[in-house]
Amino acid sequence: MAVRVGVLGATGAVGQRLIQLLEPHPDFDIAALTASDSSAGKTYRQAAKWRVDSPIPNDIGEMTVTATEPGEVPDDIDLLFSSLPSSIGAEVEPAFCEAGYVVSSNSSNSRMAEDVPLVIPEINADHLDLLEVQRDERGWDGALVKNPNCSTITFVPTLAAIAEYGLEKVHVSTLQAVSGAGYDGVSSMEIIDNAIPYIGSEEDKLETESRKLLGEFDGAELSHNEMAVSASCNRIPTIDGHLENVWVETEDELTPADAAEAMRAFPSLDLRSSPEPLIHVFDEPDRPQPRMDRTVGDGMAIAAGGLQETPFGLQYNCLAHNTIRGAAGASVLNGELLLENGYL
Numbered sequence: 001m002a003v004r005v006g007v008l009g010a011t012g013a014v015g016q017r018l019i020q021l022l023e024p025h026p027d028f029d030i031a032a033l034t035a036s037d038s039s040a041g042k043t044y045r046q047a048a049k050w051r052v053d054s055p056i057p058n059d060i061g062e063m064t065v066t067a068t069e070p071g072e073v074p075d076d077i078d079l080l081f082s083s084l085p086s087s088i089g090a091e092v093e094p095a096f097c098e099a100g101y102v103v104s105s106n107s108s109n110s111r112m113a114e115d116v117p118l119v120i121p122e123i124n125a126d127h128l129d130l131l132e133v134q135r136d137e138r139g140w141d142g143a144l145v146k147n148p149n150c151s152t153i154t155f156v157p158t159l160a161a162i163a164e165y166g167l168e169k170v171h172v173s174t175l176q177a178v179s180g181a182g183y184d185g186v187s188s189m190e191i192i193d194n195a196i197p198y199i200g201s202e203e204d205k206l207e208t209e210s211r212k213l214l215g216e217f218d219g220a221e222l223s224h225n226e227m228a229v230s231a232s233c234n235r236i237p238t239i240d241g242h243l244e245n246v247w248v249e250t251e252d253e254l255t256p257a258d259a260a261e262a263m264r265a266f267p268s269l270d271l272r273s274s275p276e277p278l279i280h281v282f283d284e285p286d287r288p289q290p291r292m293d294r295t296v297g298d299g300m301a302i303a304a305g306g307l308q309e310t311p312f313g314l315q316y317n318c319l320a321h322n323t324i325r326g327a328a329g330a331s332v333l334n335g336e337l338l339l340e341n342g343y344l
């Protein structure tokens with residue numbers, strides 16, 4: 001029987017993607033939609049400015065949106081997907097966990113909290129058991145799991161694939177699509193014919209989240225990876241798909257051919273939304289490109305290419321769909337992992 005789920009922040013850009021992915025999902029049944037007080041009481045069709053490239057599913061369009069409070073969401077819902085602004089997530093997600101709900105959240109609040117698992121299932125599924133520590137410490141019946149920032153999700157799988165060579169220094173420079181800033185995030189006058197070499201707080205997220213994701217969990221504590229990471233983040237006028245240039249210095253010698261082989265061989269998982277393969281490596285020197293390659297693996301795979309040796313170590317480019325693999329798809333995958341691991 002399908003698990004009854006809800007979406008917090010269901011009317012937003014990521015909330016809409018969540019609905020697009022969850023509505024046909026055989027394991028999940030959408031039973032609650034929440035948003036701000038100004039949307040509460042309206043049908044979803046009235047409340048959401050729908051901007052996803054497929055129609056609003058009919059049954060979803062007729063559902064009534066509620067306020068984002070535990071008392072407004074039915075008790076028999078097992079899992080909540082959260083895509084709220086992080087300031088709101090920080091307030092309400094703990095209240096839902098305390099009320100017994102399991103929350104798979106895409107919002108940035110609490111990602112770096114010591115007892116909150118930050119998970120990309122194909123990379124660090126074992127970190128999910130940090131939930132036992134979380135429940136002990138916080139006394140929650142529910143639980144809170146996070147997926148990382150969209151730009152972090154794009155490059156960390158490629159690092160995981162070559163980690164056996166000993167990651168010492170990583171530099172990553174991003175070219176991020178405008179959808180990452182949300183529909184009203186960057187005005188057309190700012191971004192057309194332009195590039196903006198600043199995205200608030202983004203560089204710090206890439207530097208800290210990557211070290212947490214590639215850290216070791218010993219069953220009680222999580223130690224972060226010791227590699228040095230330096231990030232430089234740029235907004236460019238693409239709609240979807242974050243492209244990143246990465247330089248990596250490793251302890252052991254790593255040739256571009258070895259790195260390509262390691263990335264191609266890096267295993268995916270059997271979860272419904274995991275792509276096969278996880279990392280698609282292009283031989284063509286001018287790939288991956290956002291418009292052509294953001295939908296590899298239905299938007300859930302990482303594309304890589306341009307592997308070469310440089311005086312600063314191995315260099316390559318990688319790309320992922322920021323609102324699918326980088327946001328809604330990442331939360332759904334964490335929901336599938338929670339289900340497989342008996343947390344629902």
Ligand SMILES: NC(=O)C1=CN([C@@H]2O[C@H](COP(=O)(O)OP(=O)(O)OC[C@H]3O[C@@H](n4cnc5c(N)ncnc54)[C@H](OP(=O)(O)O)[C@@H]3O)[C@@H](O)[C@H]2O)C=CC1
Nearest residue numbers: 009010011012013014035036039083084085086180182327
């Ligand atoms: N856009 C993207 O590509 C990515 C976004 N994210 C993160 O995901 C989260 C959501 O982003 P996005 O979908 O773009 O944001 P939007 O602004 O498009 O949507 C925000 C959602 O939260 C609801 N909301 C706003 N204020 C409140 C409130 N006070 N109480 C309850 N609900 C509220 C909104 O409801 P209402 O419609 O009623 O206002 C809406 O459903 C953010 O944390 C963002 O940083 C992460 C990765 C990528």
Ligand SMILES: N[C@@H](CC(=O)OP(=O)(O)O)C(=O)O
Nearest residue numbers: 106107108149150176180181
């Ligand atoms: N800041 C990201 C999107 C985002 O909202 O990230 P986070 O989930 O860390 O808040 C971008 O602009 O592309």
